[in-house]
Amino acid sequence: MGVDSGLPDFRGSEGFWKAYPALCQQAIPFYEIANPAAFRRHPQLAWGFYGHRLRLYRNTLPHAGFDILRRWGAAKTHGLNVYTSNVDGHFQQAGMQDTHIHECHGSIHYLQCLLPCRDSIWQADPFIPEVDEMQCQLLNAAPTCPHCGGMARPNILMFGDADWLEQRAQQQAARQANWLSRASRPLVIELGAGTAIPSVRNFSHRVMLEYGGRLLRINLRESQVPFAQDVGLAMGALEALTAIQAVLDH
Numbered sequence: 001m002g003v004d005s006g007l008p009d010f011r012g013s014e015g016f017w018k019a020y021p022a023l024c025q026q027a028i029p030f031y032e033i034a035n036p037a038a039f040r041r042h043p044q045l046a047w048g049f050y051g052h053r054l055r056l057y058r059n060t061l062p063h064a065g066f067d068i069l070r071r072w073g074a075a076k077t078h079g080l081n082v083y084t085s086n087v088d089g090h091f092q093q094a095g096m097q098d099t100h101i102h103e104c105h106g107s108i109h110y111l112q113c114l115l116p117c118r119d120s121i122w123q124a125d126p127f128i129p130e131v132d133e134m135q136c137q138l139l140n141a142a143p144t145c146p147h148c149g150g151m152a153r154p155n156i157l158m159f160g161d162a163d164w165l166e167q168r169a170q171q172q173a174a175r176q177a178n179w180l181s182r183a184s185r186p187l188v189i190e191l192g193a194g195t196a197i198p199s200v201r202n203f204s205h206r207v208m209l210e211y212g213g214r215l216l217r218i219n220l221r222e223s224q225v226p227f228a229q230d231v232g233l234a235m236g237a238l239e240a241l242t243a244i245q246a247v248l249d250h
């Protein structure tokens, strides 16, 4: 979904380093910068990376596929519920109900203490990062924890991350489980969820097994489906959603 809105693809070092040449020069892969240790060792660099992403996600418009999904949901009795590993907040930005979204890896639009000194998260809205993109360096002051004054970090599950405060995601998960228990015959529309980080696929399969859901798997590279009754489309997300909408309009 993100890639179709023009956001960089972090799968594989090639796409990641193309988006962040300064990290390429220093041979720093995604899992090393997307890591709480990076905020301790290289705070301006780590915040250069996340500050750039925060700006980019704030300033990028979600593509038309989000609106297609929103309208499909609006026409259903129980509506639409989103499970996403994306941290860009684009489902909310596209007008979907915040109470019907589970961001399993957190959101870049929330911050927490780097330590963390307590179980507290807050909105990133007041923080406007200024970033030297060529050097991947934050130029202004990094956001701080309102409780201890130490450095803050995004409330995102990173690599090697024992400090992520997951209470917001847990609340979202509880609301979603409640919704699923009431929904009848759910259809899972899985968009671009690969096998490398399988959290989204695991969720799809759980909805199928526990709630009798059916699966529409839209995936450019890995579109095979587990059961004959399900459908796999080897297409990009925006391309597939647009094509299905065209058929429905016909």
Ligand SMILES: [Zn+2]
Pocket: 113, 114, 115, 116, 117, 118, 145, 146, 147, 148, 149, 150
């Ligand atoms: Zn603190």
